[in-house]
Amino acid sequence: MTLDGKIPAGPLPEKWERRKFENKLVNPANRRKYEIIIVGTGLAGASAAAALGEQGYRVKAFFIHDSPRRAHSIAAQGGINAAKNYRNDGDSIYRLFYDTVKGGDYRSREANVYRLAQLSVDIIDQCVATGVPFAREYGGLLDNRSFGGAQVSRTFYARGQTGQQLLLGAYQSMLRQVDAGNVTLYSRREMLDLVVVDGQARGIITRNLITGELERNEGQAVLLCTGGYGNVYYLSTNAINSNVTAAWRAHKRGALFANPCFTQIHPTCIPVSGDHQSKLTLMSESLRNDARVWVPKNKGDKRAPDQIPEPDRDYYLERRYPSFGNLVPRDVASRAAKERADEGYGVGETGLSVYLDFKEAIERLGIEIIKARYGNLFEMYERITAEDPYKVPMRIYPAIHYTMGGLWVDYNLQSTIPGFFVLGEANFSDHGANRLGASALMQGLADGYFIAPYTVANYVAAATLPKLSTDHPAFQEAAVNSQARIDRILNVKGKRTMRQFHRELGRIMWDYVGMARNESGLRTAVDNIRTLRDEFWKDVTVPGEKNNMNPALDYAGRVADYMEFAELLALDALHRNESCGGHFREEFQTPDGEARRDDDHYSYVAAWEFTGVGAQPVLHKEPLEFQEVHPSQRSYK
Amino acid sequence: MIHEGQRAEGRGQKASMSAKTITVNLKVWRQPAKDQPGRMVDYVAKEISTDMSFLEMLDVVNEDLMRKGQDPIAFDSDCREGICGSCGCVINGVPHGPDAGTATCQLHMRRFTDGQTITVEPWRARAFPVLKDLAVDRSAFDRIIAAGGYISVSVGGAQDANNILVPHDLQEQAMDSAACIACGACVAACKNAAAHLFTGAKITQLALLPQGHPERELRVVRMVEQMHAEGFGACSNEGECEAVCPKLIPISNIAKMIREYTRAVWAGVKS
Numbered sequence: 043m044t045l046d047g048k049i050p051a052g053p054l055p056e057k058w059e060r061r062k063f064e065n066k067l068v069n070p071a072n073r074r075k076y077e078i079i080i081v082g083t084g085l086a087g088a089s090a091a092a093a094l095g096e097q098g099y100r101v102k103a104f105f106i107h108d109s110p111r112r113a114h115s116i117a118a119q120g121g122i123n124a125a126k127n128y129r130n131d132g133d134s135i136y137r138l139f140y141d142t143v144k145g146g147d148y149r150s151r152e153a154n155v156y157r158l159a160q161l162s163v164d165i166i167d168q169c170v171a172t173g174v175p176f177a178r179e180y181g182g183l184l185d186n187r188s189f190g191g192a193q194v195s196r197t198f199y200a201r202g203q204t205g206q207q208l209l210l211g212a213y214q215s216m217l218r219q220v221d222a223g224n225v226t227l228y229s230r231r232e233m234l235d236l237v238v239v240d241g242q243a244r245g246i247i248t249r250n251l252i253t254g255e256l257e258r259n260e261g262q263a264v265l266l267c268t269g270g271y272g273n274v275y276y277l278s279t280n281a282i283n284s285n286v287t288a289a290w291r292a293h294k295r296g297a298l299f300a301n302p303c304f305t306q307i308h309p310t311c312i313p314v315s316g317d318h319q320s321k322l323t324l325m326s327e328s329l330r331n332d333a334r335v336w337v338p339k340n341k342g343d344k345r346a347p348d349q350i351p352e353p354d355r356d357y358y359l360e361r362r363y364p365s366f367g368n369l370v371p372r373d374v375a376s377r378a379a380k381e382r383a384d385e386g387y388g389v390g391e392t393g394l395s396v397y398l399d400f401k402e403a404i405e406r407l408g409i410e411i412i413k414a415r416y417g418n419l420f421e422m423y424e425r426i427t428a429e430d431p432y433k434v435p436m437r438i439y440p441a442i443h444y445t446m447g448g449l450w451v452d453y454n455l456q457s458t459i460p461g462f463f464v465l466g467e468a469n470f471s472d473h474g475a476n477r478l479g480a481s482a483l484m485q486g487l488a489d490g491y492f493i494a495p496y497t498v499a500n501y502v503a504a505a506t507l508p509k510l511s512t513d514h515p516a517f518q519e520a521a522v523n524s525q526a527r528i529d530r531i532l533n534v535k536g537k538r539t540m541r542q543f544h545r546e547l548g549r550i551m552w553d554y555v556g557m558a559r560n561e562s563g564l565r566t567a568v569d570n571i572r573t574l575r576d577e578f579w580k581d582v583t584v585p586g587e588k589n590n591m592n593p594a595l596d597y598a599g600r601v602a603d604y605m606e607f608a609e610l611l612a613l614d615a616l617h618r619n620e621s622c623g624g625h626f627r628e629e630f631q632t633p634d635g636e637a638r639r640d641d642d643h644y645s646y647v648a649a650w651e652f653t654g655v656g657a658q659p660v661l662h663k664e665p666l667e668f669q670e671v672h673p674s675q676r677s678y679k
Numbered sequence: 680m681i682h683e684g685q686r687a688e689g690r691g692q693k694a695s696m697s698a699k700t701i702t703v704n705l706k707v708w709r710q711p712a713k714d715q716p717g718r719m720v721d722y723v724a725k726e727i728s729t730d731m732s733f734l735e736m737l738d739v740v741n742e743d744l745m746r747k748g749q750d751p752i753a754f755d756s757d758c759r760e761g762i763c764g765s766c767g768c769v770i771n772g773v774p775h776g777p778d779a780g781t782a783t784c785q786l787h788m789r790r791f792t793d794g795q796t797i798t799v800e801p802w803r804a805r806a807f808p809v810l811k812d813l814a815v816d817r818s819a820f821d822r823i824i825a826a827g828g829y830i831s832v833s834v835g836g837a838q839d840a841n842n843i844l845v846p847h848d849l850q851e852q853a854m855d856s857a858a859c860i861a862c863g864a865c866v867a868a869c870k871n872a873a874a875h876l877f878t879g880a881k882i883t884q885l886a887l888l889p890q891g892h893p894e895r896e897l898r899v900v901r902m903v904e905q906m907h908a909e910g911f912g913a914c915s916n917e918g919e920c921e922a923v924c925p926k927l928i929p930i931s932n933i934a935k936m937i938r939e940y941t942r943a944v945w946a947g948v949k950s
Contacts (some may be wrong), residue, residue, distance in 0.1 A: 089834075092834065093833075095832045098831040107755075107757065107765065108755060108765070108814075108818065109764075109818065109821050110816060110821070111763075111764070111821075111861060112757050112758075112763045112765050113763075114757070114758060116758065116762055116763050117758045117760055117763065126840070126841075127843065132698070164837070166839065167837040167838045167839055167840045168834060168837045169840075170840040170843055170890070171830070171832040171837035171838070171840075171843070172829070172830050172832050172890070172893055173829075173830040173884070173885055173888050173890045173892060175845075175850055175853045175854045175857050176840075176850075177850070178845050178847045178850040179847060180815070180846075180847045181844070182845050182847065183804040183841050183844065183848050184840055184841055184842030200854060200857075203762065203858065205921065206762055206858075206860075207854075207857060210857065213824075214824060214829035214830070215829060215830055215832075215834075217821065217824050217825040217828065217829060217830040218825070218831060220821075220825045221825045221827070223825065227821065229818060229821075237906070252810055253715075281758040281759070281763065282756055282757055282758075282759060283757050309938070315728075315730045316728055316730055316731075316733045318730075318735045318736075318738070318739060319735070320732075320735050320738055320759060321759045323759075323760055324760075338835075347754065372712050407707060421780075422760070422761070422785075425761075425781065425785050425787070426785070426787070428787075428789060445916065451813060491834045492834070495834070525740065527721055537746070538746075539742050539745045539746060541738070541742060576875070583746065583748065584745075585745055585747055585748050585751065586748050586750045586751075588681055590711070590712055590811070591712065591753055591810055591811040591814065592750075592753075593748075593751070593753050594741075594745060594751050624725055640796060649861070664694065666875075
């Protein structure tokens with residue numbers, strides 16, 4: 043299989059314009075004849091549903107929650123980037139593009155990233171027009187802040203709830219199309235299979251999570267917008283129900299999975315407090331704008347933080363990276379924290395945390411300004427830890443947060459299955475090996491509002507899509523398969539709960555496929571995952587029935603898919619003999635402990651083809667070509 | 680924003696990260712399905728770390744139930760950061776439990792004492808039918824938003840964002856209303872099961888902003904009518920909703936909605 047990224051010809055700034063012109067159009071009167079299936083209603087899914095509905099397509103939107111507004115985009119705190127250059131501080135589309143390619147450690151497609159930077163400007167305009175209450179200055183103009191390793195102020199924000207406000211904007215636009223009769227909502231539905239007919243994606247099998255019924259849904263195109271797979275680590279900042287199931291089942295139907303080992307560890311999360319912990323809570327990295335990260339200079343210094351005088355503190359980020367200091371990108375900050383904790387300098391009862399200290403900022407700016415900037419984050423921290431960060435430094439530690447890998451898509455966001463498009467975090471395309479802060483919201487909305495509406499229209503206009511009934515053998519086969527898997531899970535009747543298995547899987551992943559990886563650890567991980575998977579199918583217990591609401595069964599199905607997917611993640615990490623972005627292989631580092639990329643051998647997208655559970659997947663390579671930005675070692679010193 | 684008074688009342692226990700373990704006696708509403716009768720069932724939750732969240736405590740209870748082959752307690756929850764609005768149950772008679780400005784997922788067990796009895800029930804309202812145990816159907820909220828809780832701008836051709844000026848203070852007020860997470864606690868707390876706070880918050884946000892003004896009157900009329908059509912009750916101004924709102928949205932949003940509605944109806948606007 044040759045992977046064709048379908049990147050338009052011509053200079054970077056003209057590529058998207060050119061593609062839009064090349065695209066075939068669908069006559070407005072004909073659009074209502076097309077049914078487009080959208081799975082997931084986060085930023086990508088809701089915005090795509092809104093935009094396609096506005097154009098006149100019939101959209102069916104499926105989501106696992108009770109309301110589309112619950113999607114995990116809602117939890118994004120910090121902001122959304124756009125190359126508006128409202129600050130006059132040297133920003134431009136080119137600079138946002140450059141920063142994103144560099145930040146992604148040269149493992150993303152230039153053309154995709156350039157388009158993302160171009161569209162960032164339109165996103166802000168669209169969101170403001172739909173009433174998203176971004177922060178304002180006293181003159182009424184939009185406010186900006188600098189965020190996550192950027193040296194310009196290009197981040198737009200709505201307090202610490204930017205994701206919530208952007209999602210509600212997209213949700214409202216989608217509901218406007220529900221009101222208009224163009225979008226139909228299917229709540230509490232989980233996609234269990236993709237239906238492929240004559241090589242084209244023509245529908246999905248869903249489980250109604252209230253009645254347990256399996257449903258066959260037909261359409262002319264399927265858009266998967268189901269987010270990332272961070273919960274394969276059990277503990278992550280993802281929502282409890284975020285899962286890889288829909289993406290994984292599509293992968294098993296032939297969609298290649300790209301770069302699964304590119305996972306992002308977020309440096310500023312609230313540390314783990316015990317085994318009962320069900321998720322980790324992120325503190326926006328905007329905190330690093332004003333706080334200083336430190337650990338004691340002396341190992342095992344058990345003094346309270348305010349008793350440790352300045353000379354006994356190690357502000358290790360400022361020490362190692364004098365020019366970026368506390369604002370180094372996420373992967374760099376996370377590894378530096380792990381390095382200190384591994385060396386025995388960590389703080390807190392477990393030693394698995396570092397201080398994030400606002401003392402100096404409070405002295406410099408006053409408590410009121412700090413409260414205005416971070417009040418809600420401080421509240422959240424105090425609520426969880428019962429410690430007051432105005433008085434005691436926060437304790438933070440890295441946690442799995444975002445996954446750059448995902449289903450492989452071309453420039454049109456189409457996967458290797460015609461008619462099957464993948465948007466947002468679920469695809470792999472724009473962030474390379476590491477995502478910069480405030481870029482996830484940007485990508486979700488770029489894909490949904492501005493890209494998919496053009497490329498999906500082009501697909502349905504050009505493809506031959508014969509009429510189809512849901513009695514077609516492909517639907518029949520997919521439904522039978524889905525049912526068989528449910529029955530198989532219920533029939534194990536073992537002794538261990540799905541949560542126990544999930545927790546054990548998470549431990550394997552965090553220990554061997556986490557922030558730092560090496561060959562022998564990864565081999566151990568693969569073995570352990572296989573053993574655990576076998577145990578799962580012999581010993582999991584799932585009470586209840588399949589014909590009514592059974593959250594335990596839903597969860598068990600997702601854990602079963604993680605068990606398969608985890609192996610692919612580990613194998614991808616094992617094959618990539620270099621360190622880049624979120625993928626740090628201990629064998630490949632510079633003498634001072636920085637990531638060492640290998641552009642001669644690994645400057646490609648690793649797209650994996652499914653060949654069976656436990657079987658070696660087939661690797662397909664999409665070479666990456668850099669015409670504009672020349673790969674160099676990322677340096678934040 | 681949590682005010683100092685509430686903070687003292689709600690989160691006064693300055694326990695440290697060093698956790699204790701406690702035992703609590705639960706009385707939980709169990710209902711197998713939508714159209715079946717339910718009842719309160721007793722459970723004992725042992726060795727509960729006070730660092731656990733309330734939902735993590737329920738996770739532990741469910742683990743035990745599953746190991747015994749029993750059906751776990753169904754409840755909705757997702758982000759567990761207090762922002763998605765999925766979770767919520769009535770804890771000792773109060774939606775989201777005893778802490779002001781706190782969703783159920785952010786309530787921690789350090790708030791409870793060893794041996795305490797805790798009743799756990801679903802939201803109860805005609806417009807929120809129970810699906811199973813503590814999980815209810817809140818799709819009525821989506822239908823209220825679909826009746827006009829948006830600004831009619833299609834993708835493409837929006838003017839430059841800075842051409843729309845929004846005074847800082849107005850923007851802040853709009854953001855206060857926009858913070859609603861649609862959890863439904865306001866409905867659960869109200870003796871009339873009114874959805875005025877939820878509906879009023881969206882109407883207030885959109886009425887304050889300069890965008891979308893041409894549809895301002897039609898919006899409020901349609902949303903209020905939809906709210907009634909869903910079976911939510913009337914507002915009798917008791918403020919129970921405001922008291923339990925995890926985002927501390929004040930009932931001035933209801934007053935604003937009623938002003939908007941009156942203004943629109945007097946102007947002769949019909950849906």
